[in-house]
Amino acid sequence: MGKRDEWALAAFVLALVLALWCVLWEGWFAPLRPGGSWLTLKALPIAAALPGLWRGRRYTAQWASLVSVFYVAEGVMRWSDGGGAGFFAKIEALLAFALFVALLAFARRSGQRGKA
Template structure:
């Protein structure tokens, strides 16, 4: 896969994670009826959205680290919650893994050293 496809994977999983996080905490399975303040966990994801959509390598780099926090939350809630909330947590975990992989590989394939080096196929 080339860098553009990794960026698309990152952007798609980021948008899906934002939408799922909002729906989860406001309507589908909030901790309290009517929604909870836990919906604020989406703010860091929103803050990175434009950088990811523009393909900024630095945003991808720190998003790969931040995605691990969402992975941790998904694992914890998948094993401690029950019913719909646990099922949503599994999807949340998968999306965070896709976000991690997309941002990590995009960062790898857009590294300045990689872009400046001649490709092995050029010979």
């Protein structure tokens, strides 16, 4: 295996941080209900992409980019929530958008390498 693509590594790290952020937000720091929430399960779709992103698989980057849009949308929709949740929503939206950009850059670069 050659040198790891920096966009693939960035996407992996951002996906990991986003999944952890969602769990911490909904489980402990600002849950929808006191004591935690089932919304911690929202971290599962992006966490499912972690093995494929670690291996640098283009297909995983493609479908994970579609999933990341939902995290951006949720973060924007909950942007003005009270009780500290608005802060977590803003960070989620920013992380998810950064992840989306990294995934697209990785998928594009890996597609160009495949044609060369």
